[in-house]
Amino acid sequence: MKQKTTHTIDYVPKALVRHTVLTFIFALAYSTFSFAQDYVLTGEGYEAIGPVCEYYPAPNQEPYSIPNTIVRAREGNETNGTECSNFIVTYNGFTPEAQAAFQYAVDIWANTLSSDQPIRVDATFAPLAPGVLGSAGPTGFLTIFGPGVPPSTVFARALAESITNSNSNGIDPDINANFSSTANFYFGLDANPPANQIDFVSVVLHELGHGLGFFGFASANGANTEGSLRNSGFVHMYSQFVENENATSILDFTDPSAELLNQFTGGNLFSNSPLATAANGGTIPEIWAPPTFNGASSYSHWDEIVFNALNPNALMTPQIGQGQAIHDPGAITIGLFEDMGWVICPSLSVEEFTLESLEVTPNPFIDTIRITLPGNYNDSDFNIAVFDVNGRQVFDKDVSSINRIIDVNLSQLNASIYFMTLEDANTGLTVTKKIVRQ
Numbered sequence: 001m002k003q004k005t006t007h008t009i010d011y012v013p014k015a016l017v018r019h020t021v022l023t024f025i026f027a028l029a030y031s032t033f034s035f036a037q038d039y040v041l042t043g044e045g046y047e048a049i050g051p052v053c054e055y056y057p058a059p060n061q062e063p064y065s066i067p068n069t070i071v072r073a074r075e076g077n078e079t080n081g082t083e084c085s086n087f088i089v090t091y092n093g094f095t096p097e098a099q100a101a102f103q104y105a106v107d108i109w110a111n112t113l114s115s116d117q118p119i120r121v122d123a124t125f126a127p128l129a130p131g132v133l134g135s136a137g138p139t140g141f142l143t144i145f146g147p148g149v150p151p152s153t154v155f156a157r158a159l160a161e162s163i164t165n166s167n168s169n170g171i172d173p174d175i176n177a178n179f180s181s182t183a184n185f186y187f188g189l190d191a192n193p194p195a196n197q198i199d200f201v202s203v204v205l206h207e208l209g210h211g212l213g214f215f216g217f218a219s220a221n222g223a224n225t226e227g228s229l230r231n232s233g234f235v236h237m238y239s240q241f242v243e244n245e246n247a248t249s250i251l252d253f254t255d256p257s258a259e260l261l262n263q264f265t266g267g268n269l270f271s272n273s274p275l276a277t278a279a280n281g282g283t284i285p286e287i288w289a290p291p292t293f294n295g296a297s298s299y300s301h302w303d304e305i306v307f308n309a310l311n312p313n314a315l316m317t318p319q320i321g322q323g324q325a326i327h328d329p330g331a332i333t334i335g336l337f338e339d340m341g342w343v344i345c346p347s348l349s350v351e352e353f354t355l356e357s358l359e360v361t362p363n364p365f366i367d368t369i370r371i372t373l374p375g376n377y378n379d380s381d382f383n384i385a386v387f388d389v390n391g392r393q394v395f396d397k398d399v400s401s402i403n404r405i406i407d408v409n410l411s412q413l414n415a416s417i418y419f420m421t422l423e424d425a426n427t428g429l430t431v432t433k434k435i436v437r438q
């Protein structure tokens, strides 16, 4: 079932500017995945055949509700333009209410992850196998050349395209997703499903999480005597962080082997992603490794017992119950994604979002820019710093807004791309905007 193709993605000069820009953003974000130089796609390590997760409802779980405050705040401010990535969804067979709920889940990810490459999703709403709520996965896994990229490692297509800022497959989908048209779904957006329905937004959010890279190639042989971690010799980036209770990397076990299957089923696997661990209060988060290997859930989820109901990181556990809604990816999953190479959408608090909704005009500019602040910043003090694409500070000034307006003369700058950081002198909140001097 494995396919391997070797076509090479040509490096395009246009990408150079964007890579440099990304380098600076990565530096700001303090990513543990070093993006000091350019990254290029080098080929297709593994073309996915089927979905990576089939999601089943869980019995007897308590209702809970975690709404998404960020998307709601942004929509309340009528500034959808602040999304950090552009998902292009092809909808097949959806009812209007199912499509609206799907789009809401897409908006949550678009407000969570940042990419300069469109993320194309092919979504189908149709009858699935009995009990299956949905399934999704990347359409392929790509190899990348660049500093810090581990050997024999592939990246989910959307992630690979984001890291390298290049397109591997034209307008073909990066993620395939299927959702049951016969399940008893709740299609509301308010994270408040009735006790007898499954929340569709949560299911879509979960499945798209797999499509974006929350997944490892763990499998068991037909006799269930050996485990395998590689496809065509590659591991997925997710597995670079997986270790057991003795801090032994999952990559160190013979593949395939009975011992590897023991690791998959031993109940002692963790992700040592530094950012995920930090988000978990310094404890390495536990991965789902139940005693019986299940190819649709084992290894590629957080532990269902540890991250159970009412835990804000429960989205990527293997089960969801009726009456449960979780509309936030959770800080641990976001941390892992950042360590895997995703750029995280800035301003993940409502307060930061409010500041982020400031407007800079004109942009591109010639000599002077005007910053128009959101409503609660009538007369406030700020520091403005401007950095060039190499991270060098080229401007620094303390300013005050008057009736929400700040005019800044930047005529001394050369024509180029810059990043302007505006820091609220009272709260320390900062927002960074790309500005272009003509």
Ligand SMILES: [Zn+2]
Pocket: 053, 054, 055, 206, 207, 210, 301, 317, 318
């Ligand atoms: Zn799943």
